[in-house]
Amino acid sequence: MTRKQFTVCAVVMTLGVLVGAVVGMPQSLPDATEHKSVWRTLDTLHKAASEADGETYFNLFAPDAVFIGTDATERWTLDEFKAFAEPRFDAVGGWTYTLKPGTRKIRIEGDIAWFDELMQNEKYGTCRGSGVLRKVESEWKLEQYVLSLTVPNDVALAVVELIRDADPQQ
Secondary structure, rough: OHHHHHHHHHHHHHHHHHHHHEEEEOOOOOOHHHHHHHHHHHHHHHHHHHHHHHHHHHHHHHEEEEEEEEOOOOOOOHHHHHHHHHHHHHHHHOOOEEOOOOOOOOEEEOOOOEEEEEEOOOOEEEEEEEEEEEEOOOEEEEEEEEEOOOHHHHHHHHHHHOOOOOOOOO
């Protein structure tokens, strides 16, 4: 093979790899601005909760939102969650969950965003927040928020036994 033939072959192979990579890419990559907007919405949610700012906090939820808490009975519509949380905001001043650096993951496709994150809470330790946001007009609103306690695998069976002791229906 001559040097010219080798060069042509190398160029064709490189172009083939590049075209294959581009064709395999997702059709729409989330805009960095949208990613930052979702990030800000979540930061605002946690800040408003820690400051017991119910107006800001609940305005970040879509009207048909669902909040799922750590207890198996805690699946609330927005109105039910407000009825539960507003008195606590007034009585105890809210709740503080601090984002653990490097743990927030966000995926955006069109007007829907999914997220999960690890947060630290003084009372409950490390927790996981996860959920779905939907873009309503020009704002990201929470459709679903799930707060979970994280349980290390090494102690999971012991925790399950404690739960069964507390609630034989489990």
